[in-house]
Amino acid sequence: MKKIVLALAFVSALFVTSCSSDDSNSVSYGESTGNYWPMAVNNTWIFGSDIGNSELKIIGSTAINGTTYYEISDQADNVFGVQNWVAKKGATYLQKIADSSINQEGITMNMQGYEIPIFKDDLEANASWNGNLSSKITYSFNGQTTSTTAKIKYTGTILEKNSTVVLNGITYPNVIKTKTIVEMKILEQTVIIDLQYWFAKDVGPIWENTSYNGSTQERALINHILH
Template sequence: MKKITLIASLLLLISLSLTSCEADGIDPVYYINNNNNPGPVNNNPPGGDNDDDDDPVASEGDYFPMALNNEWDFIYTGDFDEDPAPMKIIGTEVIGGVTYYKINHYFQESGTDDLTGEADIHLRKNGGTYYERVSVDIPAANGLPSITIAPYEIIVLKDNLEVGESWTQTVTQTTTYGMSGFPPVTMTLNFKGTIMQKDLTVTVEGETFTDVIKEKMVQTIMGADYTTYIWFAKNVGPIKSESTGEGLSYQMALTSYIIN
């Protein structure tokens, strides 16, 4: 099993992702491996005003190409000690009748001394909306109980919105601890994504990208905000990101990529 860090930032997207561990060893956002996971998760509460349903409106392009062996390699600066392995699409999986692309990690991955487990992360696109489906399985180890976080989906981009337009999403995350008599813990996560700019030309690590969308994603957990700006280039995918929140600050920049 690979080691994973429980991260509170979406980017994690952003994840992101995907920041600081909570007192009980659970991070507000990360992922869990479960081959019996259901398909697309509808996180809209009854009467809610979330904008997280499938979007049939035509996409304006491919801002996160999904194909087997697509790969993005980033350099990180800020509050991380080392760069993770390249982000890579490693397979496909049909869940609940919907095809997902399985990715090895989403923007950030590093080790901890005490927690080792499998992250299960899948991507899909419908119309102009891109989704990340996340879940985590951490087996009992080093005197700590097992931890599982039930699967849910996060919108990571809507490429067909105009500059200044936004969407909101409320997600219920359920965490189960492998301790007798300890009930599952439910947490509400709130997201707001906004399209800041479109049709940009951006240079990252010496390469110039055109037709770039800049997005702002704010993730609110227990009253704390985590903000990430992400730049997506057409036919390439994410090219850079800047994340801050609750004492965390880091940046990532694309150094190389393979698009099939």
């Protein structure tokens, strides 16, 4: 579930940059219709894929501006070790990345934290949300530091609502299927990332698919432990 954050960090690294952002859109959080991602420390989801199993776990919590954010660790997304949180405000589920610094092949990239709405459980099928991030990017190489600006646009859509899904022999009712397209423009280059997530009521994330640069990664829930 770290895919949104990691994907942006990974794309930034490919372009010899790092990403910081300032969301220019105001957010209407809505009124919750249920708990589609139970958040408590030690909640764990085990996923299976064609490359093996991976664990998504809530490992801690912190208060940010009066809201409890839960830190998540995802074995499938630990390339950069970027600290990552999730939270819920009203009907809106949020993903927040911490300020971080990445060193890759002698290039130091500084990334300022930002936040993206993952989905909203009060929306009906075919409803959408969107936002724009204006990103100041700085990087250092051979003693020189320079900066540029990245533009990130995201559009999310509720594909299905109240679906029933069978995964690995387990039936999940009350499933919300979502899709988010993230478009990043850096130095006249554009990268598009396609993210699809399924969330089951009172269970959490049960399936995800990430498509980027011609490759696709998919995994489905095998088991989960909630506290």
